[in-house]
Amino acid sequence: xxxxxxxxxxxxxxxxxxxxxxxxxxxRDTLELTELPWRKLRNLHxxxxxxxxxxxxxQLARIFYLGQPADEALLRKRIPDAIFxxxxxxxxxxxxxxxxxPVCMMAPLESLVLVSDQITNMEVELMPDLxxxxxxxxxxxxxxxxxxxxxxxxxxxxxxxxxxxxxxGSTGHVLGTDINxxxxxxxxxxxxxxxxxxxxxxxxxxxxxxEGRQFDLIVANPPFFVSADRQFVFCDSPMDLDGxxxxxxxxxxxxxxxxxxxxMMCEWVExxxxxxxxxxxxxxxxxxxxxxxxxxxxFSAAKYAHERLFEANPLHPERDLAIFExxxxxxxxxxxxxxxxxxxxMRRKVGSNWVRIEDIPHPPKEPFGADVRSxxxxxxxxxxxxDEQLLDWRPALTSRVRLRQELSAQNGHWQPTMQRIDLADxxxxxxxxxxxxxxxxxRLDGSRSVREHAATLAAEAxxxxxxxxxxxxxxxxxxxxxxxxxxxxx
Numbered sequence: 177x178x179x180x181x182x183x184x185x186x187x188x189x190x191x192x193x194x195x196x197x198x199x200x201x202x203x204r205d206t207l208e209l210t211e212l213p214w215r216k217l218r219n220l221h222x223x224x225x226x227x228x229x230x231x232x233x234x235q236l237a238r239i240f241y242l243g244q245p246a247d248e249a250l251l252r253k254r255i256p257d258a259i260f261x262x263x264x265x266x267x268x269x270x271x272x273x274x275x276x277x278p279v280c281m282m283a284p285l286e287s288l289v290l291v292s293d294q295i296t297n298m299e300v301e302l303m304p305d306l307x308x309x310x311x312x313x314x315x316x317x318x319x320x321x322x323x324x325x326x327x328x329x330x331x332x333x334x335x336x337x338x339x340x341x342x343x344x345g346s347t348g349h350v351l352g353t354d355i356n357x358x359x360x361x362x363x364x365x366x367x368x369x370x371x372x373x374x375x376x377x378x379x380x381x382x383x384x385x386x387e388g389r390q391f392d393l394i395v396a397n398p399p400f401f402v403s404a405d406r407q408f409v410f411c412d413s414p415m416d417l418d419g420x421x422x423x424x425x426x427x428x429x430x431x432x433x434x435x436x437x438x439x440m441m442c443e444w445v446e447x448x449x450x451x452x453x454x455x456x457x458x459x460x461x462x463x464x465x466x467x468x469x470x471x472x473x474x475f476s477a478a479k480y481a482h483e484r485l486f487e488a489n490p491l492h493p494e495r496d497l498a499i500f501e502x503x504x505x506x507x508x509x510x511x512x513x514x515x516x517x518x519x520x521x522m523r524r525k526v527g528s529n530w531v532r533i534e535d536i537p538h539p540p541k542e543p544f545g546a547d548v549r550s551x552x553x554x555x556x557x558x559x560x561x562x563d564e565q566l567l568d569w570r571p572a573l574t575s576r577v578r579l580r581q582e583l584s585a586q587n588g589h590w591q592p593t594m595q596r597i598d599l600a601d602x603x604x605x606x607x608x609x610x611x612x613x614x615x616x617x618x619r620l621d622g623s624r625s626v627r628e629h630a631a632t633l634a635a636e637a638x639x640x641x642x643x644x645x646x647x648x649x650x651x652x653x654x655x656x657x658x659x660x661x662x663x664x665x666x
Contacts, residue, residue: 177267177280178268181262185262189263190371200283203237206233216493241282245275246276247276248275249274285314285315285338285342286318288341293362298490299490302407317395317441320539321339321395323342323543325346325347329392330352330389330393331395332353332382335362337352347393351376394436397440400517402418404503404505417445418443418444421444425463432524436524439520439522446513447513448511456469464526467529467531471516472539473537480515521548547602549665553666554658557663566626567627572622572662574599577660597617613651616633630644
């Protein structure tokens with residue numbers, strides 16, 4: 177694996193990659209490298225074709241992204257001697273017999289370039305302490321997390337350091353921890369490579385390294401796979417079933433400042449005789465936090481065992497059946513009927529707390545931490561604002577609200593049969609409306625109070641004023657909780 181050299185030297189390497197246009201957009205969109213070279217996909221020839229040109233970007237992508245050896249002389253044509261020498265000093269490259277071989281993978285993420293193990297090593301040897309590049313779960317959590325200015329943050333299970341280093345730009349000090357000592361070495365290397373100095377990385381199990389400290393934000397992309405085998409530190413839960421994610425939900429609140437947030441991606445099971453919602457309720461009982469859960473997916477036990485089969489057995493396809501059956505037996509013994517997954521955000525708050533669950537199968541591809549904060553503010557308003565407070569409030573829709581209609585032919589005219597409002601972008605939300613109620617929604621522009629809107633609805637519908645007022649109050653609470661209204665961030 178790479179080794180630390182002088183920070184200013186590593187920064188020169190990082191700047192060279194940046195100046196060469198080595199970005200995620202360039203790899204994904206310009207070079208169309210949407211896959212890695214897996215034997216099972218038989219795609220190496222196609223990826224080499226995509227990177228065939230004699231340019232700096234193509235050469236860097238071949239060796240440090242696709243993991244392919246390169247002719248030393250050809251590589252030296254594109255990499256300055258000083259940078260090439262620093263790469264060798266940092267043991268990022270091995271050179272022998274005129275051939276340069278990569279020791280690591282380099283993956284860009286936003287403004288960062290991050291070093292990790294070559295992920296295709298999984299096809300060569302079983303490495304329990306493999307350190308991954310920023311993978312799809314890392315990307316999802318990076319978009320999910322709240323990056324507002326803060327004094328302190330804690331990245332639990334930091335891996336190669338991606339989330340901690342992203343948070344460094346908006347946070348005074350960040351702590352990143354991992355039980356995998358190799359991961360911490362990579363993370364420290366990446367901090368120096370990107371010239372980031374306000375992050376400390378420590379080896380330790382779960383929350384243990386943070387004992388006695390409190391943070392404004394804690395993020396975690398923990399090992400959450402519900403597995404009968406615990407062979408990979410980075411993904412396999414170290415506790416039975418979903419016990420590790422439960423432990424984090426129970427333990428992290430004491431490491432949060434009042435008003436601080438904990439965010440993680442995880443999976444949880446549904447067992448015979450217990451709804452999954454009831455299982456999650458126990459995670460959050462009396463933990464002193466408001467909780468917002470984004471449920472992303474659900475698999476039967478058999479489908480889940482199949483979906484996770486490659487991670488469980490990357491080297492020996494002939495063993496697939498035995499591993500699949502062992503996992504099914506593990507689930508049967510524990511009466512697991514299905515496995516669910518998603519994102520959880522918790523906010524420490526004194527007093528009564530709430531739990532909200534939304535089913536959002538496809539989280540946004542752009543950052544949506546601000547939307548998560550808006551959901552907390554909206555749920556606070558819906559749960560705690562009194563009717564009298566709301567009646568004097570002047571609500572305004574966000575500019576992202578769109579009305580969708582379905583119409584059917586009735587008596588020679590098109591008549592609305594369904595009206596629904598959606599958010600045009602960001603974190604998805606939908607609300608089905610009655611036609612008269614839809615007319616109220618479109619008038620929410622901040623100029624009139626809820627009391628005035630209720631009076632207008634009563635007059636238009638010929639309804640009792642108290643009934644109309646109750647309906648508008650209920651509507652405003654639902655709109656706020658769903659993220660449709662302009663609200664100050666929680």
